[in-house]
Amino acid sequence: MKTENILLIGFMGTGKTSVARYLARKIKWQVLDIDTEIEKAEKRSIAQIFSDSGEPYFRRVERRMLQKALKKKKRVISTGGGIVVNPLNIRDMQSKSTVVCLTAGQREIYSRTSKNKKRPLLNTKNAFQTMQKLLKSRRPLYKKAAAFSVSTTGQTACESAKKIIKKLGQTK
Numbered sequence: 001m002k003t004e005n006i007l008l009i010g011f012m013g014t015g016k017t018s019v020a021r022y023l024a025r026k027i028k029w030q031v032l033d034i035d036t037e038i039e040k041a042e043k044r045s046i047a048q049i050f051s052d053s054g055e056p057y058f059r060r061v062e063r064r065m066l067q068k069a070l071k072k073k074k075r076v077i078s079t080g081g082g083i084v085v086n087p088l089n090i091r092d093m094q095s096k097s098t099v100v101c102l103t104a105g106q107r108e109i110y111s112r113t114s115k116n117k118k119r120p121l122l123n124t125k126n127a128f129q130t131m132q133k134l135l136k137s138r139r140p141l142y143k144k145a146a147a148f149s150v151s152t153t154g155q156t157a158c159e160s161a162k163k164i165i166k167k168l169g170q171t172k
């Protein structure tokens with residue numbers, strides 16, 4: 001494979017973390033999850049970072065972690081859904097990796113994300129409406145950043161990983 005890294009973007013609940021794990025195992029690359037790296041470095045959960053230090057602080061740490069991750073090669077990198085809000089992140093991701101966007105239907109996203117309270121941005125009175133608004137504003141950014149998209153609706157992580165491998169073969 002020609003690309004230095006494969007990087008998964010997409011809205012919360014589209015399956016980036018689990019698909020990245022399967023994909024990495026299949027192509028024998030290492031996997032790296034930006035949110036996990038942030039939690040390790042900060043020694044607190046994403047929800048705690050948001051509530052104690054605020055979103056702008058989180059975005060700065062997220063950018064630093066992305067830059068660090070992109071220094072490596074042959075990694076499948078999974079990202080948080082908001083990585084695309086900073087245009088500099090999009091530029092860096094595109095220059096050092098093949099960016100793949102995972103998508104899923106709204107109902108599937110909602111059912112996956114409402115299972116726990118790990119996502120501070122959806123921790124609102126009307127989480128479905130919040131999700132719709134965020135999705136609307138993020139969609140063009142995901143489209144702009146990604147080389148191609150793969151739908152994970154009704155798919156297992158393993159099936160989605162296989163689809164990505166097939167598409168990567170077609171794009172090279």
Ligand code: S3P
Nearest residue numbers: 011012013035080081082119120
């Ligand atoms: C966020 C998505 C989360 C996490 C943080 C912010 C976002 O990651 O980075 O809560 O802005 O969409 P997941 O996409 O893995 O849920």
